[in-house]
Amino acid sequence: MKRGYLYILLTNKKIIQKPKIIEERQMQKKQIVAVIGGACAGSEVAHQLTQKGIDVVVFEQNSLPYGKIEDGLPRWHGKLQDREIKKIDEKLSHSNVRFVPHCKLGEDVSVQQLLDLKFSAIILANGAWKDRPLRAEGLDKVTDLTFCYQNPFIYWFNHYHEKNYQGETYPVSEGAIVVGGGLASIDVAKVCQLESVKKKLEERGIEVDVIAMEHKGIPKYLANFDIKYEDLNIKPACIYYRRRDIDMPLAEMPKGCTPEKKEKVQNVRVKILANANKKYFFEVRPLHLPKEIHSTDGSVSGITFHKMNYDGEKLEKSGEEVHVETNLVISSIGSIPEPLSEIPMEWETYDISDTVTGAINKYEGVYGVGNAVTGxxxxxxSNRHAKNMGAFVASSLKSEEKENVAKSWEKETQEIADKMQEIYAYLSEKPGLDDEDCTKIADFVGDLNKKVDYDNYNSWKESILSQRN
Ligand SMILES: Cc1cc2nc3c(=O)[nH]c(=O)nc-3n(C[C@H](O)[C@H](O)[C@H](O)COP(=O)(O)OP(=O)(O)OC[C@H]3O[C@@H](n4cnc5c(N)ncnc54)[C@H](O)[C@@H]3O)c2cc1C
Structure with a gap:
């Protein structure tokens, strides 16, 4: 296998006589791409680039690069998580990828620094980690975790059982209220139900496996102990959604679909809810919009909703209000990209040319991929977007024939096709890096790696995992 320039420079910085392989590569154009975030999208972009012999540096804010696979999907998706983690590991342990853990764009490194270092392109694969802020009166008076957002809540659920877990502990109480309506809000309601049942069983001296309970569903799991859910007398968690149940985005509604197709999708949504309810017993109250969170001494004590009217077109307040007592409100109304000081925003998303190229309008050569831009x-x-954009950037940097690269934009709208041709022209004409540029990047990356004692991907991963278990 051919080693990249960066690999050689990093592992053999004091070479006096250049190995043959470097001389060979000096005949070609040298390219090194910076990728921010190493999860599904970041690792896939890295893979596409290394397939074309391009070196990649992956800057990741965390110790491990699994993003929402590890901290978003609840841990009962074990098999799916293992599969995706294996794919990420394979892509990032490629010898032409240099992984830089504990390096957050915006804190430890800036876009300007990466541009000054002359990276051939910068790819933002940093996902959507900011919870969309809930708008409700009284929120500023809550000072503890009895009001929280979905992302940190799921992080807690996924990690609280680990030996060295030192994060927040969320006070899951019965009758929790989940504000939202997507698949993630169902996951949040399920966590609340599983934790409430677990607590009741533990009070009876029963050791509980929440993952087994999720897989079987609560009634079947309880049957192992000859217990009925009703016997536990649990006040169920409840999802409050502003539109109707048939509008909950649990199954995708294709744009411009026929009325028959629309009805089919709506039925699927209702079925998903009914199945989840049968297994986990949480409730759903459609047509409720949060108005005010009530608190006592900084802890949530209740929430008032506007009752809404919605006929499929116009959503409006009915004038009626509903008050519900609860000790926990979890907002699960969506995740948006985290603002970065150097990247301009357009409302809740980065200011991009379009969601196909993810081209950041302020810069040339900076593109977003995956959850950071797809919405x-x-x-x-995320994977598909990263694959397409990664392959396109790689072909452009390699100055492949325009007729071949044109496949990338053939099926796009004229506006996007024009943008892609502009990107192709920019990247394909970009001069390669010279030895001094490569050495500067290698020194920069080497110093960041040294700071955290990083040597290579596999040994780093093993050492982090061994500290957890
Ligand atoms: C509760 C929940 C359930 C879900 N269930 C499913 C499901 O069942 N099926 C499904 O297909 N999808 C599901 N998803 C969505 C799916 O997990 C994500 O869409 C997908 O994993 C996103 O991949 P990504 O690589 O685009 O982003 P991410 O996984 O978010 O990766 C972004 C990476 O960038 C890093 N990063 C962020 N900011 C910086 C920075 N400033 N500097 C350096 N690094 C940074 C992060 O640490 C992370 O590693 C679920 C999500 C949630 C929240």
């Missing part, structure tokens, strides 16, 4: 919390969508 869809879905592994397949």
């Amino acid at each position: 869809k919390g879905n592994i397949m969508v």
Whole structure:
């Protein structure tokens, strides 16, 4: 296997006589791409680039690069998580990828620094980690975790059982209220139900496996102990959604679909809810919009909703209000990209040319991929986007024939096709890096790696995992 320039420079900085392989590569154009975030999207972009012999540096804010696979999907998706983690590991342990853990764009490194270092392109694969802020009166008076957002809540659920877990502990209480309506809000309601049942069983001296309970569903799991859910007398968690149940985005509604197709999708949504309810017993109250969170001494004590009217077109307040007592409100109304001081925003998203190229309008050569720009919390969508954009950037940097690269924009709208041709022209004409540029990048990356004692991907991963278990 051919080693990249960066690999050689990093592992053999004091070479006096250049190995043959470097001389060979000096005949070609040298390219090194910076990728921010190493999860599904970041690792897939890295893979596409290394397939074309391009070196990649992956800057990741955490110790491990699994993103929402590890900290978003609840841990009962074990098999899916293992599969995706294996794919990420394979892509990032490639010898032409240099992984830089504990390096957060915006804190430890800046876009300007990466531009000054002359990276051939910068790819933002940093996902959507900011919970969309809930708008409700009284929120500023809550000072503890009895009001919280979905992302840190799921992080807690996924990690609280680990030996060295030192994060927040969320006070899951019966009758928790989940504000939202997507698949993630169902996951949050399920966590609340599983934790409430677990608590009741533990009070009876029963040791509980929450993952087994999720897999079987609560009634079947309880049957192991000859217990009925009703016997536990649990006040169920409840999802409050502003529109109707048939509008909950649990199954995708294709744009411009026929009325028959629309009805089918709506039925699927209702079925998903009914099945989840049968297994986990949480409730759903459609047509409720949060108005005010009530608190006592900084802890949530209740929430008032506006009752809404919605006929499929116009959503409006009915004038009626509903008050519900609860000790926990979890907002699960969506995740948006985290603002970065150097990247301009357009409302809740980065200011990009379009969601196909993810080209950041302020810069040339900076592109977003995956959840950071697609607006869809879905592994397949992130992977596909990263694959397409990664392959396109790689072909452009390699100055491949325009007729071949044109396949990338053939099916796009004229506007996007024009943008892609502009990107192709920019990247394909970009001069390669000279030895001094490569050495500067290698020194920069080497110093960041040294700071955290990083040597290579596999041994780093093993050492982090061994500290957890
Ligand atoms: C509760 C929940 C359930 C879900 N269930 C499913 C499901 O069943 N099926 C499905 O397909 N999808 C599901 N998803 C969505 C799916 O997990 C994500 O859409 C997908 O994993 C996103 O991949 P990504 O690589 O685009 O982003 P991420 O996984 O978010 O990766 C971004 C990476 O960038 C890093 N990063 C962020 N900011 C910086 C920075 N400033 N500097 C350096 N690094 C940074 C992060 O640490 C992370 O590693 C779920 C999501 C949630 C929240």
